[in-house]
Amino acid sequence: MKVVLTGAAGFLGWHTRLRAHAQGEHEVVPVSRETWGELASLVADADAVLHVAGVNRGTDEEVEQGNVRLADDVAAAVRAAGRPVRVVYANSIQDGNGTPYGSGKASAAGRLAALRTEGHTVVDVRLPNIFGEHGRPRYNSFVATFVHAVAKGESPQVTDRAVELLHVQDAAQSLLDALTTDAERLDPRGTEVGVQEVLDLLHEFEASYSTGEFPDLSTPFRIALFNTYRTALFPQRYPxxxxxxxxxxxxxxxxxxxxxxxxxxxxxxxxxxxxxxxxxxxxxxxxxxxxxxxxxxxxxxxxxxxxxxxxxxxxxxxxxxxxxxxxxxxxxxxxxxxxxxxxxxxxxxxxxxxxxxxxxxxxxxx
Known part of the structure; x- marks a missing residue:
């Protein structure tokens, strides 16, 4: 399957492209800000679009309307193809929560869902909070912010609460699964964990790994969080x-x-x-x-x-x-x-x- 991947240079986009490359089942055509103007021509002979590109920083209007405009561009490119195209939308559990980001994601989902009445398949993937390697601090995830702080010997002040965290590679797999599912919506689940617990684990990792010793890696969440942490140390702390x-x-x-x-x-x-x-x-x-x-x-x-x-x-x-x-x-x-x-x-x-x-x-x- 030939798949156009929007936002390919971003956090989730890079991981999705990486996982697709590893599995070797699809031909992925990456689209970034620099090549956004070519979107229609790239979709013209594609089987599907994985729409990962999004706006989550800026003024309220920039965030809300930015996500809508991206979805409108994708919808226009799909319509211009003149034949059925599958669209997979990387949505968020914040969809419709009243924030500019949530409102923008909800409006974008509605614009894409309208394609179903025109013979296209649209799958809405509602992702919880995602984290993982190469996340940007104070941008992609609080986990990335914590990782970089602990690596610098800092301990951020936190207001503890429960969150659902999904590693970005698992999020990427959900998007790839949506290329073949019969469902119109997927709701991948993450791990329920406390914000303070995440910070405590990162301090535990630093205490052992600063001596070259591997920490306890007995659960999938610990492995995912440790991989996130040690990647932030590369290459400065090696060999x-x-x-x-x-x-x-x-x-x-x-x-x-x-x-x-x-x-x-x-x-x-x-x-x-x-x-x-x-x-x-x-x-x-x-x-x-x-x-x-x-x-x-x-x-x-x-x-x-x-x-x-x-x-x-x-x-x-x-x-x-x-x-x-x-x-x-x-x-x-x-x-x-x-x-x-x-x-x-x-x-x-x-x-x-x-x-x-x-x-x-x-x-x-x-």
């Missing part, structure tokens, strides 16, 4: 130094300490000049630790161009943890065999390996 203990017998280096959940460790040898990896993950927490030889660990965030590189050596043991959604590899740059330990937070499952091949270095924007 993580490891402490060698040497005596007359040799050297001992503790490469992984973990407080809970699953875990799997493996080692590999790599001959000079060879590169391993060239893939990315959606949820997996993975650590590379070189214990012998020299290497370069390279990473690139999907759909971005900049490559981050870390030269590492067994002479100065350190670890690099791979952020999700970043293609990564390791290359033996020395003259001897490279010995690397790999650790992931979960056991390897052949039926769901969460490993998607993709090169670190490739054409611009891919």
């Amino acid at each position: 993580l130094p490891l402490q060698p203990h040497s005596d007359a017998r040799g050297t001992f280096v503790e490469t992984v300490r973990s407080r809970g959940g699953e875990g799997q460790s493996s080692i590999s040898t790599t001959v000079p000049g060879v590169t391993r990896g060239e893939h990315y993950h959606l949820t997996k927490i993975e650590r590379f630790a070189v214990v012998q030889g020299t290497a370069t660990i390279a990473l690139r965030r999907m759909f971005h161009d900049e490559v981050v590189e870390f030269p590492v050596s067994g002479e100065a043991p350190c670890a690099v943890d791979m952020p999700v959604g970043w293609a990564h590899n390791i290359t033996n740059t020395g003259d001897d065999v490279l010995l690397t330990q790999f650790w992931s937070h979960e056991l390897f499952r052949p039926d769901a390996p969460d490993t998607f091949p993709h090169p670190v270095t490739q054409e611009t924007g891919a």
Whole structure:
């Protein structure tokens, strides 16, 4: 299915594009502010539109009317196609709550729903509060604000209340599910959690991870929140130094300490000049630790161009943890065999390996 994705460069849009790329079931055509003027021509030969673009900051009028105008543009592009097109709308549980944002989302939903009377399929996906990797503080989510504050050693003041939080990759899956559902509305559910509890968990993560130790990862919510947190630390806090203990017998280096959940460790040898990896993950927490030889660990965030590189050596043991959604590899740059330990937070499952091949270095924007 050829799918036009609006807001592809934004928080939810990037994650939706990433998940669709990993699954490989649809051809995704990304649309951003820069290419919005091409919307009608892009929809002309598409099977569906995932409408994720939205306005959530500005004056009351800018927020309310901005969301309506975006929906009007999408509706106009669908009508101009002259044939049935499926529209999936990334709506919000704030729809109709009386705020400018809620009113704008509700009006936008109504404009898109009108397409049903003209032979088009429209699916309204009501998303709760979403959080996840690469969220912008004071913009996308209070979780992003907390993450960046804790990373800087701050502790925000909070008014505690219960919230429903859905990780952005789960939100993205709901949008992709809407491409094939027979329902007109989907209501994905998140995890009920207290605002103070989220802040407490982030402080717990910082206390352990600042020493290189993995925190308790025994629940899906903890894993999702920890992935969100550690991504905000990348690349400034890496590599993580490891402490060698040497005596007359040799050297001992503790490469992984973990407080809970699953875990799997493996080692590999790599001959000079060879590169391993060239893939990315959606949820997996993975650590590379070189214990012998020299290497370069390279990473690139999907759909971005900049490559981050870390030269590492067994002479100065350190670890690099791979952020999700970043293609990564390791290359033996020395003259001897490279010995690397790999650790992931979960056991390897052949039926769901969460490993998607993709090169670190490739054409611009891919």
